[in-house]
Amino acid sequence: xxxxxxxxxxxxxxxxxxxxxxxxxxxxxxxxxxxxxxxxxxxxxxxxxxxxxxxxxxxxxxxxxxxxxxxxxxxxxxxxxxxxxxxxxxxxxxxxxxxxxxxxxxxxxxxxxxxxxxxxxxxxxxxxxxxxxxxxxxxxxxxxxxxxxxxxxxxxxxxxxxxxxxxxxxxxxxxxxxxxxxxxxxxxxxxxxxxxxxxxxxxxxxxxxxxxxxxxxxxxxxxxxxxxxxxxxxxxxxxxxxxxxxxxxxxxxxxxxxxxxxxxxxxxxxxxxxxxxxxxxxxxxxxxxxxxxxxxxxxxxxxxxxxxxxxxxxxxxxxxxxxxxxxxxxxxxxxxxxxxxxxxxxxxxxxxxxxxxxxxxxxxxxxxxxxxxxxxxxxxxxxxxxxxxxxxxxxxxxxxxxxxxxxxxxxxxxxxxxxxxxxxxxxxxxxxxxxxxxxxxxxxxxxxxxxxxxxxxxxxxxxxxxxxxxxxxxxxxxxxxxxxxxxxxxxxxxxxxxxxxxxxxxxxxxxxxxxxxxxxxxxxxxxxxxxxxxxxxxxxxxxxxxxxxxxxxxxxxxxxxxxxxxx
Amino acid sequence: xxxxxxxxxxxxxxxxxxxxxxxxxxxxxxxxxxxxxxxxxxxxxxxxxxxxxxxxxxxxxxxxxxxxxxxxxxxxxxxxxxxxxxxxxxxxxxxxxxxxxxxxxxxxxxxxxxxxxxxxxxxxxxxxxxxxxxxxxxxxxxxxxxxxxxxxxxxxxxxxxxxxxxxxxxxxxxxxxxx
Amino acid sequence: xxxxxxxxxxxxxxxxxxxxxxxxxxxxxxxxxxxxxxxxxxxxxxxxx
Numbered sequence: 002x003x004x005x006x007x008x009x010x011x012x013x014x015x016x017x018x019x020x021x022x023x024x025x026x027x028x029x030x031x032x033x034x035x036x037x038x039x040x041x042x043x044x045x046x047x048x049x050x051x052x053x054x055x056x057x058x059x060x061x062x063x064x065x066x067x068x069x070x071x072x073x074x075x076x077x078x079x080x081x082x083x084x085x086x087x088x089x090x091x092x093x094x095x096x097x098x099x100x101x102x103x104x105x106x107x108x109x110x111x112x113x114x115x116x117x118x119x120x121x122x123x124x125x126x127x128x129x130x131x132x133x134x135x136x137x138x139x140x141x142x143x144x145x146x147x148x149x150x151x152x153x154x155x156x157x158x159x160x161x162x163x164x165x166x167x168x169x170x171x172x173x174x175x176x177x178x179x180x181x182x183x184x185x186x187x188x189x190x191x192x193x194x195x196x197x198x199x200x201x202x203x204x205x206x207x208x209x210x211x212x213x214x215x216x217x218x219x220x221x222x223x224x225x226x227x228x229x230x231x232x233x234x235x236x237x238x239x240x241x242x243x244x245x246x247x248x249x250x251x252x253x254x255x256x257x258x259x260x261x262x263x264x265x266x267x268x269x270x271x272x273x274x275x276x277x278x279x280x281x282x283x284x285x286x287x288x289x290x291x292x293x294x295x296x297x298x299x300x301x302x303x304x305x306x307x308x309x310x311x312x313x314x315x316x317x318x319x320x321x322x323x324x325x326x327x328x329x330x331x332x333x334x335x336x337x338x339x340x341x342x343x344x345x346x347x348x349x350x351x352x353x354x355x356x357x358x359x360x361x362x363x364x365x366x367x368x369x370x371x372x373x374x375x376x377x378x379x380x381x382x383x384x385x386x387x388x389x390x391x392x393x394x395x396x397x398x399x400x401x402x403x404x405x406x407x408x409x410x411x412x413x414x415x416x417x418x419x420x421x422x423x424x425x426x427x428x429x430x431x432x433x434x435x436x437x438x439x440x441x442x443x444x445x446x447x448x449x450x451x452x453x454x455x456x457x458x459x460x461x462x463x464x465x466x467x468x469x470x471x472x473x474x475x476x477x478x479x480x481x482x483x484x485x486x487x488x489x490x491x492x493x494x495x496x497x498x499x500x501x502x503x504x505x506x507x508x509x510x511x512x513x514x515x516x517x518x519x520x521x522x523x524x525x526x527x528x529x530x531x532x533x534x535x536x537x538x539x540x541x542x543x544x545x546x547x548x549x550x551x552x553x554x555x556x557x558x559x560x561x562x563x564x565x566x567x568x
Numbered sequence: 569x570x571x572x573x574x575x576x577x578x579x580x581x582x583x584x585x586x587x588x589x590x591x592x593x594x595x596x597x598x599x600x601x602x603x604x605x606x607x608x609x610x611x612x613x614x615x616x617x618x619x620x621x622x623x624x625x626x627x628x629x630x631x632x633x634x635x636x637x638x639x640x641x642x643x644x645x646x647x648x649x650x651x652x653x654x655x656x657x658x659x660x661x662x663x664x665x666x667x668x669x670x671x672x673x674x675x676x677x678x679x680x681x682x683x684x685x686x687x688x689x690x691x692x693x694x695x696x697x698x699x700x701x702x703x704x705x706x707x708x709x710x711x712x713x714x715x716x717x718x719x720x721x722x723x724x725x726x727x728x729x730x731x732x733x734x735x736x737x738x739x740x741x742x743x744x745x746x747x
Numbered sequence: 748x749x750x751x752x753x754x755x756x757x758x759x760x761x762x763x764x765x766x767x768x769x770x771x772x773x774x775x776x777x778x779x780x781x782x783x784x785x786x787x788x789x790x791x792x793x794x795x796x
Contacts, residue, residue: 061734094574131731135692137708138733166766177576178764187766191773198774199782220692220707221792225785233777251572258573261581263590265763272769276777280785286705287623287686287712288789291612294620297781299608303601310597311590318589319573370604372611375619378703379694379729446701448694448729452737459740460648460669463698463725535587543593547600558607564700566616566681566717582760624795711795 007098012506013409022092022099026085027410028109029158030403033081034494036116037396037487040073045484048435052477053454053470060452061129067450069123071132075391076234077116077151082399083189083241084112084158089406090186090244091165097174100164104157111154119147131450133231136207136223145208149201156197159190181258181265182251185244188268193237195276200230221288232279235387238395239309240271242353245398246316249350252405253341256323259315259535267315270308274301281369285378291371298369306366313358314543317351318536325535333538349401349425353394355542356429360389360436363550373557376564381451382443385476389436392483397429400490407494413501417493424489431483438476445469619704622713628664628689631711635662635671647673647742660685665693665706667733670726670741678721678745686712694729697743703729718745 008017043066049057050066058066092099099105122128127141134140166187169175179187203226209215247264250256258264280297283289300306317337324336341347364386368377377383404421408414415421447454447469454473456463534540571577578584612618638653638661645652652673655661657680664671666689676682686695686706693706700720704712718724726741762768 060737064731064734064736129734135730137691138731163766163770175576177579178581178760180576181573184763187769188773191770194770195774195777219789220709222786222789224692224707225789226782229777229782247573251574255572257571257575258577260584260586260590261577262584262759263586263594269763269769269772272773273776276773277781279781283785285619285703287621287707287710288792289785290788291618291620293784293788295605295608295612297785299605301780302605307594307597307601311594314590314593366604370608372608372615372617372619375617375703376701378705379696380701380703444701446696446698446727448696448727450731450736451727451729456737456740458738460650460738461725461740461742463727463740535589537589540589540593547596551600554604558611561617562615563719564617564702565697565719566715567702568616568618568621568715580754580756580760582757582763583754623792625792626795630795710792 011409012508016093017096019092019098021102022088023410025099025102025105025109026088026093029081029085029088030406031498032109032113033078033085034403034491036073036081037078038491039120040070040078041484041487041491043067043070043073045480048477048480048484050452051454052474054474055477056453061126063452064129064131064450065123065126068129068131069120072119072123072148073116074396075132075231076148079238079391079395079399080151080155080193080234081112081116083193083237084108084155086241086245086399086402087158087162087186087190088165090183090248091162091169094180094183095166095169095175097165097169097172100161100168105161108154108157108161111157112151113154115147115150115152115154117147118143118150122147133227134207135227136210136218136220139211142208142211145204145211149204149208152197152200152204156194159193159197162186162190178261181261182244182248184265185240185247185268188271189237189240189244191272192233192240192276196230196233196237199226199233203227203230221283221286224283224286225289228279228282229276232282233276235391236271236275236278238391239275240268242357242395242398243268243312243316245402246312246350246354247319249346249398249401249405250316250320250323253344253347253350254320254323256319259318259322263311264315267308267311270304270311274305275308277301278305278369281365281374284369284371284374294371298371298374300369303366309362310543313354313362313546314536314539316354317542318539321536321539333541336538343422345421345425346401346405348422349397349404349429352425352429353397353401356397356433357390357394358546359549360433361386361394362390363546363553364389364440366550367554367557370557373561375567376557376561377443379449380443381447381449382440384449385436385439385441385443388432388439392432393429393436397425397432400428401425403490403494407497407501408504411498411501412504413497414504415493416496416501417489420489421493424486424493426486427489428483428486431479431481431486434479435476435483438472438479442469442472442476445472447473619714624711624713625709626687626711628687628708631662631664631685631687632689634685635664638662639672644675650741652744655682657681659683663687663695664689665695665728665732665739666690668728668735668739670728670739673742673744675744675746676718678718678747681715681717684714684716686714691732692730693732693739694727696727696729698725698727700724705730718743721745721747
């Protein structure tokens with residue numbers, strides 16, 4: 002049990018905040034941003050090397066930087082931030098004490114030491130195996146050990162989250178069901194547990210093999226199990242970013258779910274089917290049957306895709322409904338035009354939603370079709386696609402949330418607020434443009450993880466067309482723009498924490514009155530259903546999205562039908 | 569008093585009715601999902617491009633031996649220090665990549681079908697036929713058998729698009745298709 | 748509000764309100780359908796003739 006002095010009352014939201022939880026949230030978030038800086042720098046070096054005109058790094062350093070970029074962004078930055086989110090949506094939103102804070106600090110240091118160890122192995126040149134470390138490529142044992150320690154720490158964090166939910170329920174710090182945002186966090190946590198456990202199952206034997214303690218590991222078995230970790234980790238991100246979108250809708254607009262049933266069922270579909278998508282990586286591989294591929298790559302008949310499509314409507318729909326309740330009912334989009342676009346919390350969130358859907362979602366669904374996969378497997382289309390998910394989706398959403406957390410948790414005004422405003426657009430457009438042009442280049446055959454698209458060192462000659470070179474150059478320019486956006490974010494975050502003007506407790510609250518009420522009360526006011534369209538503007542958005550998806554999907558079948566027969 | 573996504577829902581939230589917007593959209597999305605499932609299964613049985621194939625386990629040494637036998641029997645020339653191999657229609661082409669080269673240049677006839685045996689003698693490699701952009705994984709320890717039927721003539725190139733070490737970007741192969 | 752009556756809480760709501768049932772689903776289903784099924788298929792690949 003804790004005593005009252007362990008808590009403070011947040012002047013902005015009125016929430017009772019457990020001080021040990023707060024310290025952990027801050028620590029995890031800060032370290033997350035540090036690794037975003039490291040990983041982001043690596044990404045910039047990679048981008049400058051893949052721009053044919055610049056070709057910055059020599060081959061060995063390029064492959065090294067690419068390995069570091071993958072590990073530090075896909076795993077370290079994102080999971081550290083997700084642990085902060087998990088502690089926030091449990092202890093803070095439910096206004097209870099965090100379970101075992103001391104153990105949470107052990108988890109934090111395990112993650113930090115693990116990340117440092119893995120990075121060390123990569124930076125000394127002993128683990129240039131790409132983040133995927135496919136056997137029989139062999140890295141220094143510290144690479145695997147580092148990731149294992151990180152995973153153990155993150156797993157402990159997940160169980161602390163679950164224990165905190167139990168505490169909140171036992172100590173009755175909230176009534177009825179969990180709120181939707183915490184529920185989304187719970188789904189992310191469960192996916193994380195599957196992800197990390199699977200990672201341990203493959204990385205521990207691989208670590209032992211790297212020290213010659215056990216014999217060779219089957220290459221395809223490795224790919225199967227590793228991707229159970231690698232792709233599933235991105236599904237943690239999907240759930241977490243959607244929870245963040247709902248949270249920002251609530252914080253900025255007082256938005257509430259159109260239907261708790263619908264949104265929660267969408268999350269439930271994720272539990273049944275989202276992790277199955279790891280099969281996408283094995284579609285152009287030997288060994289597995291069509292049945293296994295069809296069931297898994299389709300996310301069980303696209304049930305998980307249905308979940309995502311539901312959120313695609315209900316996230317903006319909730320915001321639209323809230324805006325319409327305030328009187329912004331003119332036409333289809335007044336609610337959106339008059340949204341606070343100059344608030345980076347909103348702009349980041351909405352850009353993240355739209356870009357993730359149009360760039361990441363459509364391409365992912367299409368490319369995960371067994372047969373269509375063959376025309377993009379291992380091309381630079383794949384990194385293009387996933388910058389359309391983890392960069393403009395997850396990372397941008399997390400950036401948006403940071404801009405809300407900084408003034409509230411650290412009690413400081415944002416440092417360089419104009420840079421914050423610009424950052425979401427620069428990062429969103431930058432990474433979005435990178436995604437588009439890499440996908441275009443990939444459709445035209447450019448390889449991923451490849452130092453030289455001119456094949457200057459090869460025995461024979463082969464070149465891509467000028468158009469392809471142009472696309473790669475444009476992609477590089479967008480990478481630079483995105484890097485500036487990320488840099489601004491990091492400057493604002495670090496600057497605010499170190500130098501931001503302190504906000505006294507009497508400062509005007511950052512959140513709307515509705516949000517403050519809503520966060521602490523148990524109310525009613527369910528919208529009247531069956532009285533026409535609640536969110537017509539959002540309906541138009543998702544229908545446009547659907548048209549785009551259908552056209553793109555069929556265009557790919559058409560192209561596939563023209564290539565050599567393969568059977 | 570108003571509620572948001574941050575507040576606990578009403579007591580019996582499951583029983584609350586669903587709005588029209590959501591019902592329409594969920595129906596559209598669900599039907600599309602069923603259609604996509606059907607398309608993938610349909611193409612498996614009726615389409616011309618399916619890379620599931622047949623798979624066997626094989627050691628790199630055993631695979632290398634089969635490549636040697638093929639080269640002895642069917643070599644017709646050499647380009648860039650690589651044997652050009654013309655296997656008859658319906659025949660088996662053993663194609664095992666290694667760090668950092670592709671072993672043979674297959675010479676094929678357009679419209680004919682060949683059994684490609686895809687593998688690697690060491691680490692994962694990529695088999696990316698350009699410019700048509702057909703991409704397959706070369707996995708050590710596996711014989712991944714796919715029947716390929718070229719539908720156009722010319723010189724095609726093979727790029728390695730799975731990271732395989734420091735010489736990854738030096739790997740470049742060729743497939744010749746004639747009338 | 749219709750949903751505030753004293754009707755019993757539906758079974759689906761009970762399931763969705765129970766983090767440990769959800770944990771079970773989220774771990775067991777993908778472990779069986781993706782991991783175990785996949786492992787069985789891969790280890791059953793026959794030796795080349």
